Structure formats: C-alpha cells, structure tokens
Amino acid sequence: MGEISLEEKFQNTIDKESKIEPKDWMPDGYRKNLIRQISQHAHSEIIGMLPEGNWITRAPSLMRKVSLLAKVQDEAGHGLYLYSAMETLGLSRDESLEQLITGKAKYSSIFNYPTISWADIGAIGWLVDGAAIVNQVALQRTSYGPYARAMVKICKEESFHQRQGFEIMTNLAKGTKEQKEMAQNALNRFWWPSLMMFGPSDKDSTHSDQSLKWKIKRMTNDELRQEFVNKTIPQVEFLGLTVPDPDLKLNKKTGQYEFGAINWEEFYNVIKGRGPCNKERIAARTKAQKEGEWVKAAAKAYSAKKINRRNTKAA
Amino acid sequence: MKLSNLETFCLILADSNLILGHRLSEWCGHGPELEQDIALINVSLDLIGQSRSLYQHIAKNGETEDDIAYLRDAKDFKNHLLCEIPNGHFGDTIIRQFLYDSFHYFLLEGLTKCKNNFLRGYALKSIKEVQYHLKHSGNWSIRLGDGTNESHNKLQESLNNIWAYTPEMFELNTPEIQFYEKLGLNKDKIKNNWINHTNNVLREATLKIPESNWGQSGGKTGQHTEHLGFILAEMQHVRRSYPDAKNW
Ligand SMILES: [Fe+2]
C-alpha cells in the first residue's frame, strides 16, 4: 500500500466528520499545521495572562479582584490543556515555550496592546474572550480529537469570562461620567485589535484553504469576523457606547453589519514584533522561564533522590 | 476607631490573609511553570476569599468589605509583618508561605473548637483550604531544600532572611490575650504544634533553623515595614481615585 491510499483513508475519516486521534496516520503537513495552530493558541492563553494579571493587584473591589484572579487562573488552565493536546503531536511544552521566547512561535496579536485602565479588563473579557469564543465554538468541530475536546472544556469557561467582562463594562457604562469615559476609551482602543484577532482577510490568508480541507479550521477568518461583529454591535448599543468606525452600518437586506477597512499595516507590524508591548511580553516570559529553571531542576533532582531512596530501602 | 476584641482578632486574620493573598497574586503569569502559577493563584484566591468573610462579618453601619479593605491606611492594617514581605524568588515565597500556613493551620484547628459560633463555622470551612496550602508549601520546601545544591542554598538563605518575622505570630497583645482566653484558644498548644510541624518539615528539607529568636513585630498594632505602604498604594489606587463611583 502506498502513501496515497493512507492519505485517502485519512481524508475519508475527515470527510465523515470522524476525529483523527494521536495514533492515527496523518500527513506531515497536517501535523505541522496543527502544531503551529495549537501552540499559537496555547501561547496566546499564557501571554494573555500578562496584560490581565497587570490589574489584579489594582482591581477596584475584592469581588472583582477574586473574579479576575480566577479568570487568569482559567487561562493558565487553558494553556495546560492546549499544551497537552499539542504534545500528542510530538512537540514538548518546554520546546514549544522555547520557541515562544525566541520569537519562532507566534501568539495572538491582541496581547501586544497595553492594559492602561481598569476598563481594559472589562473590554478584554467582553471583546477578546468574545472573539475567542466565536473562533473556538467553530473549533469544537475541528478534525483533531484532542484539540476538539480541549475546545469543548475551554469554551464553557470563555463564555463565563465574556459575561464577566460585559458586566464590568455595564457597570462602568452605567456608572459615573468618569467611569463611562473609561469604558468608551477602552472600547476605542480594543475594537480594531479585536477584529484583527481573526487573522488576515481570506484573500491574504496563507493557511486557509488547506486548513479548511483538513477541517482544522471550520470557518474562514472573514466569516468568523463577521459573526463577531454581528453579535457584538447590539451589545455596544445596549451599553450606550460607540465603536470607533464611522463606516459601520447595518445592511438591512443581508442583516449583516458592514464595517470599515481594517488597518492591516498595523496588524502585520504588531505580528512582526513591532506592537506596543511585544518586547515586554516576551521579556516577562523569558524572565519567568529562566528564573524557573533552578526550581524545575530542584524538583527533578528531588524526585530522583526519592526513587533512589525507595529502591535502596527495598533492596 | 475603637475596636472590640472580636473585631481586632478578625482584622489581624483578615488583613494577614488579604495582604499575603495580594503578594501571591503578584506571581500570576510569572511562576516557574504553569502548574505553580495555578497553585499559587489557588492559595491566593482562598486567602482573599477568607478575608472577605471576615470583613463581611465585622462590617457595621452600612460599611462594606471594600470600605474596610480599600479605605484604611497602613496604620490601621493589622496583618503580620511576615505577610507583607516582598515575594523575592520562588523559594522565598515558598518559605514565607510555609511558615504562615503552619501558623494559620494550627490557629484554625484551635478555632474549630472555640466558643464563638461565627469563628467556629469560619474555621471549619477554611481549614480544608489551609490544609491544602500547608501541604503544598511544605512539599515545595522539602523539594527545594533537598533538591540540588543551588536550591538548598537558596532556600536556607530564604529561611534565614524571613525567620525574624515568625515570633510575631505568637506575641500576643493585650486584647488578643483576653480574646484567646475568652474563646478557649490555647496559645501554647498552637505554638507547640507550629514548632513541631515546622521542625519536622524543615528537617526533612535538610534546612537549619536559625538560632536567633529575636524578632521583628508591630504589624498587629499598625507599625509596619516600608513595604505595606506600597502594597496599599497599588491596591487602593483605583478605588480611591473615583470616590463617587458606586459600582465596579
Ligand atoms: Fe482562554
């Protein structure tokens, strides 16, 4: 049997909507593509802990402090699930984290923007987790089993985060004049970067066609982006805020919100490391990983000693 | 503000938990591995949660837990000094945590049998969480103390540096002594349990307990280290900058 029939069998499994599992044969390109996507996703979860973690010590009430802590803890958990899913494809977490700090692996560009007011925490929960949900709901049907299952777990928590973020925005938008300004300002800064989270426009996306055929992705970047806008604009209206897009309008015929042009130049610059916080994010990860080395070495040495002692006793 | 003995007792515990929880939360996203990030956040969440129940219990005249946490200055905070010491490296954090957890655990154990209904219920609930904290920080103390040479030396230094902040836990001021008696809490028993447990764990960790018993204190009467002011400046900043804001 040649590789062609293996490949056919593989594609048949996918076409039948069955899942590919770690031990199944898969084309190299599928494996590589998935490793890229899952690690990028995992890195986004843990880099995302930084801009949000930035406000834990300043949260304006104990209730908010506790729920933000719990949220960021969830994101760490998401990172763990995703790294485990990635490891089933043959790349270890340590290797992958090394690729993150050397810049070889990417993460969501949104986390390269700074969180400069408390309202940013609301905006991130509402918009960024909201955009993540749109993306991830589609990914629950992705063809790789461990990834799809990780998405199911993660989605439940993301909806909770999104509600929490929206609640923060509601309190601010219905609060004092200063609070409302804070909310509008956060929306102004996070709106376009949130739309960019879905990645390049379909006509410029390098990975899209193959990913759709393999059902790694289930919807195109532009479809997902449109769904997010349709879902979010009524919420903006409910809050009594406005998005920073003079071209936004509802197309009565299609029922879709049409929006203005995305600044792709900004997007590509941020992706290439020239965003406002890229350096800080990578520096923070590098520091954590370097300073964690002696701790990991100690834990390893201790468990080796323990096994040794047990064996000596048994002998 | 004149405080009853119960209020003083609750504030010492609540402030200690809040400030230590705050310190732990500074680790968020910066821990050695994701697993430790998650574990430290867990402990932080529990401690802040416990401080909230205590603040809610002593709040009066329409005051909220947030008024107590956000609108007092350093001189009114009653936390143990140990809790406000900066995180340092992971080993510093673990040793600080272990010394506090063992005190916290045996104090709660005493409270589960005390004469105050609220505190008894509070302790029964909290001790389950603190039992986990103690196990976590104890295991890490052993792992790092008995790990590599480097980790051993680092941890011994952490212990030497923080040791002077331990006597304060058992140095009771007058309202506390009266209150311990009224509750039926045995201070000596708590102290002996603490000594035994810390000795056992630190011995297993191959660490040497510093000889000096000279300690720094003052936290419980509002005389703090230089660090607390910065913690509060950060923690209270947003809240105090928008005094008219009702909801967050
Ligand atoms: Fe997440």
Ligand SMILES: [Fe+2]
């Ligand atoms: Fe999330």
